[in-house]
Amino acid sequence: MQIPGSWPQKALGWGLGVCSVEQAPQTGLVHVEGQQKKKMPPRAAHSEGTETERPEGSFKDTCEHWPASGRGRIWWLDPELTYGNAKPFVFTQGHSVCNRSFFPCFDTPAVKCTYSAVVKAPSGVQVLMSATQSTYVEEEGVYRFHMEHPVPAYLVALVAGDLQPADIGPRSRVWAEPCLLPTATSKLSGAVEQWLSAAERLYGPYMWGRYDIVFLPPSFPIVAMENPCLTFIISSILESDEFLVIDVIHEVAHSWFGNAVTNATWEEMWLSEGLATYAQRRITTETYGAAFTCLETAFRLDALHRQMKLLGEDSPVSKLQVKLEPGVNPSHLMNLFTYEKGYCFVYYLSQLCGDPQRFDDFLRAYVEKYKFTSVVAQDLLDSFLSFFPELKEQSVDCRAGLEFERWLNATGPPLAEPDLSQGSSLTRPVEALFQLWTAEPLDQAAASASAIDISKWRTFQTALFLDRLLDGSPLPQEVVMRLSKCYSSLLDSMNAEIRIRWLQIVVRNDYYPDLHRVRRFLESQMSRMYTIPLYEDLCTGALKSFALEVFYQTQGRLHPNLRRTIQQILSQGLGPGAEPSAEQGGAGADSEVDPEAPALLLGDDAPGAAISLRDVNVSA
Numbered sequence: 341m342q343i344p345g346s347w348p349q350k351a352l353g354w355g356l357g358v359c360s361v362e363q364a365p366q367t368g369l370v371h372v373e374g375q376q377k378k379k380m381p382p383r384a385a386h387s388e389g390t391e392t393e394r395p396e397g398s399f400k401d402t403c404e405h406w407p408a409s410g411r412g413r414i415w416w417l418d419p420e421l422t423y424g425n426a427k428p429f430v431f432t433q434g435h436s437v438c439n440r441s442f443f444p445c446f447d448t449p450a451v452k453c454t455y456s457a458v459v460k461a462p463s464g465v466q467v468l469m470s471a472t473q474s475t476y477v478e479e480e481g482v483y484r485f486h487m488e489h490p491v492p493a494y495l496v497a498l499v500a501g502d503l504q505p506a507d508i509g510p511r512s513r514v515w516a517e518p519c520l521l522p523t524a525t526s527k528l529s530g531a532v533e534q535w536l537s538a539a540e541r542l543y544g545p546y547m548w549g550r551y552d553i554v555f556l557p558p559s560f561p562i563v564a565m566e567n568p569c570l571t572f573i574i575s576s577i578l579e580s581d582e583f584l585v586i587d588v589i590h591e592v593a594h595s596w597f598g599n600a601v602t603n604a605t606w607e608e609m610w611l612s613e614g615l616a617t618y619a620q621r622r623i624t625t626e627t628y629g630a631a632f633t634c635l636e637t638a639f640r641l642d643a644l645h646r647q648m649k650l651l652g653e654d655s656p657v658s659k660l661q662v663k664l665e666p667g668v669n670p671s672h673l674m675n676l677f678t679y680e681k682g683y684c685f686v687y688y689l690s691q692l693c694g695d696p697q698r699f700d701d702f703l704r705a706y707v708e709k710y711k712f713t714s715v716v717a718q719d720l721l722d723s724f725l726s727f728f729p730e731l732k733e734q735s736v737d738c739r740a741g742l743e744f745e746r747w748l749n750a751t752g753p754p755l756a757e758p759d760l761s762q763g764s765s766l767t768r769p770v771e772a773l774f775q776l777w778t779a780e781p782l783d784q785a786a787a788s789a790s791a792i793d794i795s796k797w798r799t800f801q802t803a804l805f806l807d808r809l810l811d812g813s814p815l816p817q818e819v820v821m822r823l824s825k826c827y828s829s830l831l832d833s834m835n836a837e838i839r840i841r842w843l844q845i846v847v848r849n850d851y852y853p854d855l856h857r858v859r860r861f862l863e864s865q866m867s868r869m870y871t872i873p874l875y876e877d878l879c880t881g882a883l884k885s886f887a888l889e890v891f892y893q894t895q896g897r898l899h900p901n902l903r904r905t906i907q908q909i910l911s912q913g914l915g916p917g918a919e920p921s922a923e924q925g926g927a928g929a930d931s932e933v934d935p936e937a938p939a940l941l942l943g944d945d946a947p948g949a950a951i952s953l954r955d956v957n958v959s960a
């Protein structure tokens with residue numbers, strides 16, 4: 341058995357990695373067996389209106405080793421890369437095609453299986469998986485997991501480390517390192533049950549039993565992953581309350597859209613992401629009101645248009661149905677269009693039926709019909725027209741300019757966008773303040789702007805305001821100087837989602853008096869989402885030597901994969917100004933580049949492939 345380069349020899353003594361599985365007791369780590377329960381007709385079969393039943397059968401196999409040379413998407417973290425610095429940590433990230441390096445599987449979302457796993461771990465190491473059942477025999481140090489519902493391979497997930505639980509609701513608990521547990525608990529206690537209940541009222545019963553959340557160290561390469569029964573989320577987001585809320589609600593929504601009903605092909609990821617984003621916003625509307633939901637939507641659509649500018653209106657990745665070329669990692673086709681153009685299409689469908697509640701009823705029926713299977717877009721659209729025969733009669737799918745086919749296959753912005761006027765009480769002040777800072781003469785406008793207290797604003801308002809300034813950068817030096825005088829200290833005391841935006845403004849405007857804040861931020865942030873955008877901006881501008889200096893001081897505390905990506909940025913100086921290619925178009929649930937990943941999965945491990953949703957300042 342070979343171990344990853346980043347995994348010290350001593351870690352072998354930790355013991356996770358030796359499992360008493362029957363076929364390969366010396367080398368096995370995880371024993372996975374599955375039963376192919378469900379079938380997904382290929383698209384061609386659909387067009388004929390028939391379903392192709394694949395023979396039911398089972399497979400049983402044993403992982404005889406972790407992936408050769410540690411390649412693949414199993415992330416081994418030395419203790420220094422955790423918060424507690426006490427024990428090593430390991431997690432998997434299967435989305436989208438990485439679990440083939442974890443266990444033998446049909447690594448396609450079209451195939452769903454139940455699974456069982458046996459994991460042996462030393463005392464004191466908690467192992468969790470995305471499963472409905474788990475048992476632990478302490479004397480043997482053996483965990484047994486079983487997922488009773490069929491899931492696609494990418495939703496099989498494992499995490500192990502110094503994790504402790506705390507209940508936050510009748511069917512939910514958080515798992516986190518001990519030093520993080522009180523914060524995680526206080527931020528989510530009671531809330532998750534409220535969101536689950538709201539989702540159940542809208543879309544029917546929650547079908548996965550428990551909804552637990554595990555907080556991962558900053559090395560977790562994405563923000564959150566909707567693993568069934570056990571959402572994975574990065575700890576770095578804990579301080580940014582509103583982002584935490586949205587990210588968790590989004591993953592809750594995936595329980596219905598994505599996990600229960602799954603896109604059968606990676607070319608239609610919008611089916612999961614667009615519907616989950618729509619459901620997430622129905623949940624936030626029910627729970628926090630329309631104004632907040634419209635603000636969050638405006639913030640994201642603003643980012644969508646920013647990404648459009650970066651990619652160009654004719655970019656093939658701005659289609660909902662993207663073309664997956666051989667050898668391309670499907671995750672690299674994910675971008676804000678997958679989420680927000682997908683959302684706009686679903687919202688448009690809801691408008692066609694004239695009443696969001698009737699549309700909720702439709703989605704509930706859709707989930708009931710297709711749960712635990714994988715679908716193509718035509719399934720959704722056929723179901724929609726069957727549920728609303730009056731719309732079918734009116735041929736709404738063929739309305740000039742708004743044809744369903746055009747929604748799916750045209751490049752460019754959404755054909756229609758939602759009415760966000762209910763959020764104007766929150767978005768109007770942002771617009772007004774931005775106008776003041778870009779008005780002439782500056783003296784008068786800046787004085788008026790300075791009189792506006794933004795300290796009580798919602799995070800999404802401040803983030804939207806800063807994104808607008810970032811869009812306009814470089815700004816006149818006089819404006820940057822006054823902005824700094826007015827906001828720098830205040831923003832420095834706010835959460836990381838706000839701080840990074842302000843610091844990007846500092847960097848893009850070469851504003852040296854605030855550079856010490858950039859240094860302090862990079863010294864304290866070890867996650868990809870908060871380091872890569874700043875390094876890219878630093879290297880695009882005149883501050884590359886500053887970036888190098890900070891990197892050499894902090895690199896020892898970065899995960900080797902992140903270290904390598906930053907090294908590539910430093911050596912090539914690629915930044916947001918670079919022309920993004922299709923592969924660079926951004927990513928969502930799997931936006932990182934692991935330079936160790938096999939070429940099969942990632943033939944595109946240039947630093948440009950690391951361009952993520954962060955380029956447009958959103959997480960997903």
Ligand SMILES: [Zn+2]
Pocket residue numbers: 590594612613616929960
């Ligand atoms: Zn999602």
